[in-house]
Amino acid sequence: MVLVRQEIGDVLRDYRLQKAMTLRQVAGRASVALGYLSEVERGQKEASSEILASVAEALETPISVIMREVGDRLAVIEGVEADSVVPDTLPDELVAEFDADLAVR
Amino acid sequence: MVLVRQEIGDVLRDYRLQKAMTLRQVAGRASVALGYLSEVERGQKEASSEILASVAEALETPISVIMREVGDRLAVIEGVEADSVVPDTLPDELVAEFDADLAVR
Numbered sequence: 001m002v003l004v005r006q007e008i009g010d011v012l013r014d015y016r017l018q019k020a021m022t023l024r025q026v027a028g029r030a031s032v033a034l035g036y037l038s039e040v041e042r043g044q045k046e047a048s049s050e051i052l053a054s055v056a057e058a059l060e061t062p063i064s065v066i067m068r069e070v071g072d073r074l075a076v077i078e079g080v081e082a083d084s085v086v087p088d089t090l091p092d093e094l095v096a097e098f099d100a101d102l103a104v105r
Numbered sequence: 106m107v108l109v110r111q112e113i114g115d116v117l118r119d120y121r122l123q124k125a126m127t128l129r130q131v132a133g134r135a136s137v138a139l140g141y142l143s144e145v146e147r148g149q150k151e152a153s154s155e156i157l158a159s160v161a162e163a164l165e166t167p168i169s170v171i172m173r174e175v176g177d178r179l180a181v182i183e184g185v186e187a188d189s190v191v192p193d194t195l196p197d198e199l200v201a202e203f204d205a206d207l208a209v210r
Contacts, residue, residue, distance in 0.1 A: 002168055003154040046153055049108040062183045063107055068176030074169035 002077055006043035007070045008052070013041040015059045015066065029058035107182055111148035112175045113157070118146040120164045120171065134163035 016026050023041070027034040032051055039045040040055075047055070056063040121131050128146070132139040137156055144150040145160075152160070161168040 001155065001158045004157050004168060004172060005154040046151065048151055049110040050106065052109050053106045062180070063109060064176055064179035064183045067109060067172060067179055071169055071173030071176045074172055075167070078167045078169045 002074060003043065004070065004074070005040075005046050007073045007077075008047065008066070009041045009043035011066055011069045011073065012055060012059070015061050016041075019059060021059070026055060026058045030054040107179060108148065109175065109179070110145075110151050112178045112182075113152065113171070114146045114148035116171055116174045116178065117160060117164070120166050121146075124164060126164070131160060131163045135159040 016023070023034055023038055027037045030037070030051070031054060036045060036051075037055065040047045040051070052066075053063055056066055059066075121128070128139055128143055132142045135142070135156070136159060141150060141156075142160065145152045145156070157171075158168055161171055164171075
């Protein structure tokens, strides 16, 4: 089962590290407990919408940017999962077409 | 404050209506209480990641599709909010450039 909170946690941590901020700094700015923020980042706790908004503000990042990144990462995960049930061979005529296309370039 | 759960609720309801399903059908398939799902759709309750996954499955919609739609709608809201602090006039030279560009087409 793909869990949204794990991607939210990863994205929040990545944005924090990108901004070179510590957990303590973000927790302080967002007025949330440090231990709680740490659990959210590790995907162990669900963050309420209010806390998400506060943390996004602390990271100076629009919540839409965070949620789009979450959606993109979920798509990669779901894409990978979908791939695993798709055969890893292609019909010969498609392979020939692809090779021909490569040759033209 | 922009609340993620309100957009999640709107998106879940829109996808449900698109599929012409009732609250009762989705709640049944997702094994969540009807009243709870209704509150989630109205943005009154946070849905846990497990419930989001179940509801997405009940709607036969990847969770990544739902979260990307949430991100897109949040972006519109934040864009509108950002617009309200941007002056609604443009420098004269930009307006002239824009008019010239239109004239060429």
